[in-house]
Amino acid sequence: MAIDAATVRKVARLARIAEPEEKLEALAKELTGIMTWIEQLAEVDTDGVEPMTSAVHMPAPMREDVVTEGGDASQVLSNAPKTIDGFFVVPKVVE
Amino acid sequence: MTALTSLTLKAALTGLADKSFSSEELTAAHVTAVEAARPLNAFILETPEKAIEMAKASDARRAKGEAGALDGAPLGIKDLFCTEGVRSTAGSNILGNFVPTYESTVTANLWRDGAVMLGKLNLDEFAMGSSNETSAFGPVVNPWRAEGGNAKLTPGGSSGGSAAAVAAELCLGATATDTGGSIRQPASFTGTVGIKPTYGRCSRWGVVAFASSLDQAGPIAKTVEDAAILLKSMSGHDVKDSTSLDVEVPDFASFVGKSVKGLRIGIPKEYRVDGMPAEIEKLWEQGIAWLKEAGCEIVEVSLPHTKYALPAYYIVAPAEASSNLARYDGMRFGLREDGANLTETYEKTRAAGFGAEVKRRILIGTYVLSAGYYDAYYLKALKVRRRIADDFDRAFQKVDALLTPTAPSAAFGLGENADDPVAMYLNDIFTVTVNLAGLPGMSIPAGVDAKGLPLGLQLIGKALDEGTLFSLGGAIEKAADFRAKPARWW
Numbered sequence: 045m046a047i048d049a050a051t052v053r054k055v056a057r058l059a060r061i062a063e064p065e066e067k068l069e070a071l072a073k074e075l076t077g078i079m080t081w082i083e084q085l086a087e088v089d090t091d092g093v094e095p096m097t098s099a100v101h102m103p104a105p106m107r108e109d110v111v112t113e114g115g116d117a118s119q120v121l122s123n124a125p126k127t128i129d130g131f132f133v134v135p136k137v138v139e
Numbered sequence: 140m141t142a143l144t145s146l147t148l149k150a151a152l153t154g155l156a157d158k159s160f161s162s163e164e165l166t167a168a169h170v171t172a173v174e175a176a177r178p179l180n181a182f183i184l185e186t187p188e189k190a191i192e193m194a195k196a197s198d199a200r201r202a203k204g205e206a207g208a209l210d211g212a213p214l215g216i217k218d219l220f221c222t223e224g225v226r227s228t229a230g231s232n233i234l235g236n237f238v239p240t241y242e243s244t245v246t247a248n249l250w251r252d253g254a255v256m257l258g259k260l261n262l263d264e265f266a267m268g269s270s271n272e273t274s275a276f277g278p279v280v281n282p283w284r285a286e287g288g289n290a291k292l293t294p295g296g297s298s299g300g301s302a303a304a305v306a307a308e309l310c311l312g313a314t315a316t317d318t319g320g321s322i323r324q325p326a327s328f329t330g331t332v333g334i335k336p337t338y339g340r341c342s343r344w345g346v347v348a349f350a351s352s353l354d355q356a357g358p359i360a361k362t363v364e365d366a367a368i369l370l371k372s373m374s375g376h377d378v379k380d381s382t383s384l385d386v387e388v389p390d391f392a393s394f395v396g397k398s399v400k401g402l403r404i405g406i407p408k409e410y411r412v413d414g415m416p417a418e419i420e421k422l423w424e425q426g427i428a429w430l431k432e433a434g435c436e437i438v439e440v441s442l443p444h445t446k447y448a449l450p451a452y453y454i455v456a457p458a459e460a461s462s463n464l465a466r467y468d469g470m471r472f473g474l475r476e477d478g479a480n481l482t483e484t485y486e487k488t489r490a491a492g493f494g495a496e497v498k499r500r501i502l503i504g505t506y507v508l509s510a511g512y513y514d515a516y517y518l519k520a521l522k523v524r525r526r527i528a529d530d531f532d533r534a535f536q537k538v539d540a541l542l543t544p545t546a547p548s549a550a551f552g553l554g555e556n557a558d559d560p561v562a563m564y565l566n567d568i569f570t571v572t573v574n575l576a577g578l579p580g581m582s583i584p585a586g587v588d589a590k591g592l593p594l595g596l597q598l599i600g601k602a603l604d605e606g607t608l609f610s611l612g613g614a615i616e617k618a619a620d621f622r623a624k625p626a627r628w629w
Binding site: 047051052055056057058059060061062063071074075077078079081082083084085086087088090093094095096097098099100102104105107119120122123124125126132134135136137 | 235240338339352378384385447450453454461465470471474475477478480481482483484485486487490493498501502503518519521523524525526528560561576577
């Protein structure tokens with residue numbers, strides 16, 4: 045599976061990582077190398093095999109739908125890049 | 140009297156209990172060792188004042204007869220564990236000056252039992268790497284050097300700081316994490332003991348996530364018994380991690396020294412890979428002979444899907460990583476690089492904050508999860524993962540544990556594998572299967588190669604059967620009588 049520069053541009057956009065135009069070719073080559081190596085998975089017969097999504101053999105545990113902790117805005121905001129009056133400050137989201 | 144830093148954890152705890160020395164003395168000796176070892180770059184952050192303060196509190200507890208299982212023992216903490224009030228970086232620039240307001244469950248368990256923190260240990264960025272070279276804080280240098288050379292070697296990764304610090308006697312033990320081999324490969328490269336327990340044994344809460352269905356914490360230690368003591372404290376059910384197992388935590392140390400007579404040990408034939416160095420093959424044979432002498436029965440087994448484990452891992456782990464690392468968006472914590480609008484701010488922040496390997500894995504993960512590729516790659520990998528787990532299930536109907544080499548080589552030079560991602564990924568060829576199946580795996584130092592560099596053997600156990608691994612690990616440790624230590628050059 046060859047990955048071209050256009051695909052890298054698209055995937056980088058989906059991943060929200062700015063990749064400069066001049067790096068796309070080199071990245072495409074690297075990713076192609078990795079994906080070509082991964083292609084060998086096609087050799088495995090997986091007909092009728094249930095996908096394995098978890099290594100624990102138990103149902104997801106349930107708990108009471110109640111607040112356990114919280115209520116401390118200063119802790120929540122203590123690592124924020126920018127805050128005003130107890131709010132996160134972010135770039136304009138809706139035009 | 141031997142230097143306090145050369146004691147095992149067990150011996151140090153005995154000395155503390157006997158009042159041969161105080162935790163303050165023991166901790167001060169380690170703080171001095173840490174400061175003297177800066178050329179190793181094992182620590183991202185040293186916390187000497189906190190260490191002495193915790194040591195004094197420990198001495199006070201002991202004086203009152205309230206000492207816990209690890210009371211007064213100075214440990215290193217991999218900087219993937221969040222520590223309250225102490226900067227936690229995950230080896231990345233994107234977390235900036237992140238100071239958690241909470242404590243990871245594993246480290247909280249250690250402090251509950253009285254342990255002392257010396258500082259935060261270096262690692263590959265977000266634990267993605269096998270040589271510690273992806274750390275934003277520079278690579279850790281292995282305390283071991285090849286005989287007659289002074290080239291800098293890797294301590295392995297991602298828990299390179301943990302392994303180097305234990306091998307160089309900077310701490311009595313260290314926390315580590317293992318997603319594809321990140322405890323066991325560094326342990327093998329540094330002549331230390333490392334165990335990745337069964338998935339779900341140690342809570343993942345407060346551990347920076349890489350690939351959640353594979354990540355598991357465990358200790359790196361000087362001896363099998365030390366690893367058992369640490370793992371007991373680290374383990375336990377935690378309601379804050381929905382995959383944490385609500386099962387009893389055995390006294391792992393009680394298994395060390397137990398007879399292994401009559402245990403059936405599987406030797407998976409698929410682990411004899413092409414190009415395996417003769418020395419590793421020989422060490423493996425030696426390990427088989429040791430276990431035979433100890434009364435084990437050796438059985439050849441087949442794990443036919445072994446060769447597909449790494450490619451499957453390099454879909455599953457990046458897919459989970461791309462999702463987990465979506466949280467680093469520069470809005471609520473960590474680095475922010477301002478752009479002209481919201482999307483550009485995200486893109487610039489993540490471009491500036493993540494290193495090359497992390498970006499590569501996010502891109503692969505995003506690619507295999509994107510429309511049109513999900514079934515062909517991600518779903519396929521999850522099915523292959525099931526095949527690999529089934530292989531182990533079948534083998535464990537016949538045997539009690541498996542014996543394999545830990546890594547396909549001894550420690551290599553820093554920079555040696557840096558140009559070829561796939562060559563670097565192959566480091567985890569013997570370890571990654573265990574993560575995919577969720578099983579426990581342990582690396583025990585078993586010998587040195589022709590250049591005098593340590594090599595490890597790996598034991599793989601049934602789910603929740605760490606006890607058998609500690610018995611077998613103890614038997615190998617005793618037979619190997621591995622006493623080599625790195626010559627101090629730093």
